[in-house]
Amino acid sequence: MDPDSSDEMIDHLVDFFDQIAPTYDSWANGQHGRVATRLVELVKPRKGQQVLDVGTGTGLVAHLVAAKVTPGSVIGIDLSDRMLSIARSKPSKNTKFLGMAAERLVFRPETFDLVTMGDTLAYLADPGDALSEAHRVLKVGGRVALSSQRRSLSTRAQDLFFQGLAPLARRHYLSFPRYSSDRSQFGEPRVLPQLLESAGFKVDLLTEMVTGGRTDNAREWTNLMAGAGPLPYTLIRALGPRYRMELEAEVDEAMGSLGDPDDAFRYHHSYLMAVATKL
Ligand SMILES: C[S@@+](CC[C@H](N)C(=O)[O-])C[C@H]1O[C@@H](n2cnc3c(N)ncnc32)[C@H](O)[C@@H]1O
Structure with missing residues (x-):
């Protein structure tokens, strides 16, 4: 079993997704x-297909796919009850949402035409097992479509902020479970295809989506970054108002230290997307 897949880490992650579900x-x-939307445009689901959406969250991918495959249907699975209840609250006749781990699918071999995993792989307890499971439940010739954050395209402002989180936690005697840093490589073009090929897929398409923006100040920055993952979220919430203000002052200072004012408070959200076939 993957050393990252401790119960503590899974609880921490599910708690994070439960908390952020409404926003x-x-x-x-x-x-x-x-x-x-971009992932679904790339994979082009076809009418009548049976689809599994792994780590479905609020069902963003599942609902878009469901609209394309009618009279086919989509099953979305996830471990976060609150994410699942939002997915279920959206109107649809051909979706079903179930609590299930990506690493332990209950479905028979060769059940689905398509498996989607929108920004899910890096969060899974055992990404290798999850890809093997996706392969097992796909029909021969079936496809998997994934997106994964490409961290290497983060801005200097993001790098500086995220590098400061672990020291900040230590300073406040806070300790949180974390996945190994290997996960931050999953969205790199030299890594994702390898993971897919090791699981028995042939990669058909690889593309990137890069977006970005700027926040106006440190409060907006910390609010935005809190939604970026369990560590910033838990840490920023644990700080309380006084230390939160201290953090914001440090963020202001760090942004000033970047030199070019254009770099301050700038962020990128970058994703690598892959579509691959089960041979
Ligand atoms: C970043 S969200 C992605 C949600 C959705 N796919 C999307 O594109 O917006 C990752 C989701 O993976 C779920 N997840 C994490 N570990 C999981 C596991 N082992 N099995 C199933 N789902 C898991 C989380 O609960 C969360 O809803």
Whole structure:
């Protein structure tokens, strides 16, 4: 079993997604929805297909795919009850949402025509097992479509901010479970195809989506970055008002240290997307 797959880490992650569920779709002006839309455009689901959406979250990918495959249907699986309940609350006749781990699918071999994983792989307890499971439940010739954040295209402002989180946690005697840094490589063009090929897929298409923007100040910056992952979220919430203000002062200073004012408070949201076939 992957050393990252401790129960503590899974609980921490599910707790994070449970907490952010109500604001997930509106985060960064609907960023997750834009990424889901692009992934579905790339994979072009066809009418009548049976689809599994792994780590479905609020069902952004699942609902877009469902509209394309009618009279086929989509099953979305996830571990976060709150994400799933938002997915279920959206109107649809051909979707079903189930609590299930990506690494332990209950479906029979060769059940689906398409498996989608929108920004999910890097969060899974055991990404290798999850890809093997996706392969097992796909029909021969079936396809998998994934998006994964490409961290190497983060801005200097993001790098500086995220590098400061672990020291900040230590300073406040806070300790949180974390995945190994290998996960931050999953969205790199030299890594994702390898992961897919190791699981028995042939990569058909690889493309990138890069978006970005700027916040106006440190408060907006920390609010935005809190939604970016379990560590910033838990840490920023744990700080309380006084230390939060201290953090914002440090963020202001760090942004000033970048030299070029154009770099301050600038962020990128970059994704690598892949479509691959089960041979
Ligand atoms: C960043 S969200 C992506 C949601 C959605 N696919 C999208 O494109 O917006 C990652 C999702 O993976 C789910 N997840 C994490 N670990 C999981 C696991 N082992 N099995 C199933 N889902 C998992 C989380 O609960 C979360 O909803």
